[in-house]
Amino acid sequence: MAGTESTTTPPKADVPDLAGLEAGLDALDTVPAGRRTPLRETLARKVLPPVSAVALVLVVWQVLVWARVAPEYKLPSPSAVWDELSTAWLEGTLLDYVWTSVSRGLLGFLLALVIGTPLGLLVARVRFVRAAIGPILSGLQSLPSVAWVPPAVIWLGLNDRMMYAVILLGAVPSIANGLVSGIDQIPPLFLRAGRTLGATGLRESWHIVLPGALPGYLAGLKQGWAFSWRSLMAAEIIASSPDLGVGLGQLLENGRNNSSMAQVFLAILLILIVGIAIDLLIFSPLERRVLRGRGLLVSR
Amino acid sequence: MTTTTAESAGDTTAVTHAARVAHVSKSFPVPGAPGGQQLVLDDITLDVAPGEFVTLLGASGCGKSTLLNLVAGLDAPSAGTIGTAGRPALMFQEHALFPWLTAGRNIELALRLRGVPKAERRGEAERLLELVRLKDAHGKRVHELSGGMRQRVALARALAQDSRLLLMDEPFAALDAITRDVLHDELTRIWQETGVSVLFVTHNVREAVKLAQRVVLLSSRPGRIARTWTVGIPQPRRIEDSAVAELSAEITEELRGEIRRHGRD
Numbered sequence: 223m224a225g226t227e228s229t230t231t232p233p234k235a236d237v238p239d240l241a242g243l244e245a246g247l248d249a250l251d252t253v254p255a256g257r258r259t260p261l262r263e264t265l266a267r268k269v270l271p272p273v274s275a276v277a278l279v280l281v282v283w284q285v286l287v288w289a290r291v292a293p294e295y296k297l298p299s300p301s302a303v304w305d306e307l308s309t310a311w312l313e314g315t316l317l318d319y320v321w322t323s324v325s326r327g328l329l330g331f332l333l334a335l336v337i338g339t340p341l342g343l344l345v346a347r348v349r350f351v352r353a354a355i356g357p358i359l360s361g362l363q364s365l366p367s368v369a370w371v372p373p374a375v376i377w378l379g380l381n382d383r384m385m386y387a388v389i390l391l392g393a394v395p396s397i398a399n400g401l402v403s404g405i406d407q408i409p410p411l412f413l414r415a416g417r418t419l420g421a422t423g424l425r426e427s428w429h430i431v432l433p434g435a436l437p438g439y440l441a442g443l444k445q446g447w448a449f450s451w452r453s454l455m456a457a458e459i460i461a462s463s464p465d466l467g468v469g470l471g472q473l474l475e476n477g478r479n480n481s482s483m484a485q486v487f488l489a490i491l492l493i494l495i496v497g498i499a500i501d502l503l504i505f506s507p508l509e510r511r512v513l514r515g516r517g518l519l520v521s522r
Numbered sequence: 523m524t525t526t527t528a529e530s531a532g533d534t535t536a537v538t539h540a541a542r543v544a545h546v547s548k549s550f551p552v553p554g555a556p557g558g559q560q561l562v563l564d565d566i567t568l569d570v571a572p573g574e575f576v577t578l579l580g581a582s583g584c585g586k587s588t589l590l591n592l593v594a595g596l597d598a599p600s601a602g603t604i605g606t607a608g609r610p611a612l613m614f615q616e617h618a619l620f621p622w623l624t625a626g627r628n629i630e631l632a633l634r635l636r637g638v639p640k641a642e643r644r645g646e647a648e649r650l651l652e653l654v655r656l657k658d659a660h661g662k663r664v665h666e667l668s669g670g671m672r673q674r675v676a677l678a679r680a681l682a683q684d685s686r687l688l689l690m691d692e693p694f695a696a697l698d699a700i701t702r703d704v705l706h707d708e709l710t711r712i713w714q715e716t717g718v719s720v721l722f723v724t725h726n727v728r729e730a731v732k733l734a735q736r737v738v739l740l741s742s743r744p745g746r747i748a749r750t751w752t753v754g755i756p757q758p759r760r761i762e763d764s765a766v767a768e769l770s771a772e773i774t775e776e777l778r779g780e781i782r783r784h785g786r787d
């Protein structure tokens with residue numbers, strides 16, 4: 223039936239049942255929306271396991287103390303550490319220790335964010351910049367930021383600026399690299415789709431590249447925070463001075479100087495808890511939200 | 523009817539072609555090939571009239587996507603010229619919807635990039651979703667939609683560009699047969715309602731015959747226009763119509779002949 227003349231005016235299609243057929247197909251093929259897990263189940267699956275693990279560690283610790291595997295000045299008992307904690311709480315100094323470090327850490331992290339984000343965007347999008355500093359940036363990630371403490375002390379002195387410098391040197395490469403790998407992992411199809419829709423230049427960066435890179439960027443932020451916190455603690459332990467105020471790092475160093483192992487343990491525990499808490503309260507919810515919105519979170 | 527709709531779409535200059543491809547060739551640098559170049563498209567000349575529906579048919583790897591990318595302006599031809607009335611809209615085999623936006627926001631982004639004022643975007647997106655019969659999908663995330671629904675949202679987003687030419691690169695190839703058949707009918711309806719010109723790429727002969735006013739067969743290595751059929755079968759067509767089957771058989775025979783030529787050398 224190969225006609226020789228073209229039909230320029232197509233006759234009107236009338237397929238009455240099409241809408242119904244389509245609605246049926248849609249209904250059959252749509253993923254049912256996931257239900258919210260009830261609180262009891264969340265407690266049983268998410269809270270119980272870590273709580274049991276902590277309890278187990280405490281039990282083992284106490285047993286080791288009872289068995290006297292090490293003298294008291296090397297291995298304090300859980301109750302000694304608890305006493306140390308409640309004394310600091312009653313004296314009102316506990317929150318000061320924590321806040322001194324956390325405020326430094328978060329402020330430093332925000333600075334790192336402000337610097338690392340445009341830097342990552344530049345490295346990912348400008349070929350010359352990538353060739354020039356890309357390898358250095360990823361190399362810096364594997365340099366322990368403790369290494370920066372001595373030069374930072376010499377250049378900037380024993381003050382908060384030196385702390386921030388160390389945090390930045392630790393966190394900026396992570397954040398920038400996270401953004402770079404997030405951008406590199408954007409499926410090229412999205413970029414082509416964006417371009418056919420008319421997204422070029424800055425509009426492409428804003429509407430396509432940044433949102434597309436968000437999962438990788440968030441992973442970079444998370445790692446950036448971990449690096450910020452680690453480098454800050456290193457700086458606080460190495461560089462203590464009366465005008466710096468007592469953060470968790472100094473608390474640890476003071477404990478060592480006073481031969482108070484209970485205080486050292488308390489400081490280590492607090493450092494660990496703050497690190498976990500920030501991740502649990504800020505980064506994990508953010509990451510889950512983003513991944514869930516994109517259907518990338520597989521509930522297990 | 524279709525012609526007038528296309529002209530009323532905006533431009534004041536007389537539009538005689540939605541797309542005009544003249545003597546276009548395209549080669550890619552390939553290390554092993556003679557001369558270091560592989561000729562993929564050779565001297566393609568093809569016009570798409572306003573409101574016309576053309577399908578581009580050919581074996582896999584014959585250069586259909588390459589040609590479509592050239593028309594879309596995503597790549598430049600090695601020789602020849604390509605003219606289109608405005609920037610064409612493009613739809614891919616994969617839906618290419620942005621997973622960080624809802625279905626409605628995907629469409630609104632296209633409207634925004636086209637310069638539609640904020641106040642009008644929401645209503646226009648609703649209208650386009652209704653056109654593809656998905657009026658409740660505005661707030662749905664991409665992963666919550668079925669394959670067929672995603673392609674319909676992608677079609678709505680392409681239509682949001684308000685372009686006079688819609689390029690489609692095997693948009694239904696990944697769908698099951700029933701869904702594909704339904705979407706053929708939808709596409710035909712929307713094409714008739716909007717008067718947009720369509721250049722539709724496929725390797726599926728029946729799909730080509732069912733949809734098109736004109737079927738263009740491309741040969742492989744290099745891609746040349748082997749033959750063109752004008753399809754006079756009135757719409758609505760059904761994939762199982764005997765007229766569709768007959769023409770499909772004829773075209774398939776031709777396509778097989780094209781493919782066999784490569785087995786001989």
Ligand SMILES: Nc1ncnc2c1ncn2[C@@H]1O[C@H](COP(=O)(O)OP(=O)(O)O)[C@@H](O)[C@H]1O
Pocket residue numbers: 550551562580581582583584585586587588589
């Ligand atoms: N960017 C590219 N570089 C080199 N070769 C390419 C490129 N794009 C396509 N080709 C080649 O061009 C030929 C046609 O590809 P394509 O247009 O995708 O075919 P089709 O869409 O018809 O299946 C293939 O042989 C493919 O390998």
Ligand SMILES: [Mg+2]
Pocket residue numbers: 586587588691
């Ligand atoms: Mg292809």
